[in-house]
Amino acid sequence: MAASIYSCSAILLALLASWVWVIDQNVPQPYLDEVFHIPQAQQYCAGHWRSWDPKITTPPGLYLSAAILSPILGCSTTVLRIENAVCLIVLFYGLRGLALRSRRLGDVEAVRQNASRSTASHIALNTVLFPPLFFFAALYYTDVASTLAVVTFLNCQRSSALLRHPQAFQAVFLFLLGLWTLIFRQTNIFWVAIFPAATVLVQELDTGHAVVKQSMHEGKSGFGDNWLSIVKTSYRMRVIYNPAIKRSQFEGEDPATHRLHMLT
Template sequence: MTMDKFEGYIFTALCSTNFLVSCLLFSKVTREQREPYMDEIFHVPQAQKYCHGRFSEWDPMITTLPGLYLVSVGIIKPVVRLVDLTGDVVCSTAMLRFINLLFNGGILYLLYRLICRLHPREKTQTAARRILSALSLSTFPVLYFFNFLYYTDAGSTFFILFTYLMTLHGCHKAAALLGVGAVVFRQTNIIWVAFCAGTLVAAQMDDAWRVAHAKKTDDKSFQVPLSWSGAKRVMLFTLDFLTSRSQVKAVLLVAWPYVLVGVAFLCFVWLNDGIVVGDRTSHEACLNVPQLFYFLAFSLFFSLPVSLCYHRVLRFLQALKRQPLLFLIGAVICLLLVWKFTVVHKYLLADNRHFTFYVWKRLFQKHELVRFLLIPAYVFAGWNFLDSLKSRSLFWSLAFLACLLAATVPQKLLEFRYFIVPYLMYRLHMPVPSLRRLVLEFLLYTSVNAATIYIFITKTFHWPGSGATQRFMW
């Protein structure tokens, strides 16, 4: 038996085990919370309308396109006819939620294929590390929790990961088509479709940069110094690249399917008079720059087992000692951004069912200076984030950071669900960690998942004047 076949058997067994465990948890969650909860009160009735063929009816409180409902009906209806199910089982809350368990299985497979593609096999990279890395990421707590509810997160993540995998394999037409599916699940996924196209542009720019600097004996690594002169070189090169007809033509020959998706999305925005489909008053875009800092802190916490070590902390202190002025300027900029651009959504202050409510209340609202005292932590989290991706090329990193800004800064509401895709992209592009670190990461994720699911099931409460049972969740 070859190693490839053995690895395939192990991964298949792991997928089956993961699905079985998820089904057991799903059964427990569904028994405890049979009725639609939170945003499910909008999603479930809408999907049930589609199940009964009423495609012209739409709940104006729903803000996303109908991708989740269309896929649900497309899966459930043929199965119902095949096994001859009748009555309340068809498109029930439990049946609709189960769709996300199927997406979870697909996400595990896609993560594994992406890890194999992004990190070509070497002698030091064992099958165990690839498989455990995929398993760990598939249990990423915020994403994993929503596998048991009828939300768009699982399907949205599945289509984005599938799109990116096809991009890496050079199947750009298929990638663009899957990108449309991702956007139909959640409009902001257009950013990650743009990222897929951006990786193609970045690859062309990396090649052009190497050619332009190939004759420089003093710049064999083609690294750009972290200085104003280095930034100027990059900006001038980018301007020359974007104004070169031959370069733009070469990019368009490869990336045109993504361009078509972008044009179609712009037409949708124009016809819809905005990105949001339904309740626009509660989902307005704004310039909430600290969202980026919240994401960096979030990423630091969940990547602690695989990104942080003694040597990295030492390198940070050495960098701080070498370039104190640079870090000081960065800290001052962060202070100004936190001071002038912090936006607080009304839901964050009012809805005590979400964990973010308590993070804000018990941390940021303790004192008005807390948000400024956290700036050193943001600076370290940002440095750690960039240092974890230092193996990636310059222009890939710029494309990723641009998409990260677009995905976080315009969001008015602090909600950890919005961090799922950017975090997974960040974690996927880190070097594959050691087996010991992966075990620690998996244990961290499992502990958080166990705690959040336990709290959701057992720690119920009631609002004054209401008999409805409320639960804590992400």
């Protein structure tokens, strides 16, 4: 049902364009945490790489993206907000692709494939219209870009094209891509290392006794055999090196367990 993707895209574009216009017309100046994010992005756009606001608690991925695009688009408040809105549009298609891969379309009939494509489009639309996510799409916040980075990682991880490459290439590629997601938000470590590792564990346990029997005749895997272990260990080293773990004012910023934050 090709009409479904077009209708969902049209709905998203109409709602997002209206929301961006309303925000830009009524709130032309930086709003809420934009008073930190926008000036920091503009500092990077101006080439002031050593300038950093100590009140910012996220890595500089969002600002680096703005600096890369600034020679073409500029770095005004309106432009930065539009860039974030474009990220939401890309996120819609990324989520649709992720939903399709999760449904394993190659194993079902053509009619069911069309139904699944329609369902995937609606899942993606419902997700990007989730109020906290959609609200910040018209503001210059890290939420949308960070989510897009994670969805890109998960899509690549499940891509059949990646599986055609040697295992060593897959490990290096996913390792670098996982590190890339961390420059947008440090809590993405859950989605690029812990969550995939848990998924692999469940899949291996589901295979039953065959895996246990086979493992009796194989050597133990080393540190470099699993890219997930490399990402997690690299993150732990950062915690050890910098206990505050954030580019922010260190007092009151010590790392702590926040289980509910893993679900956001």
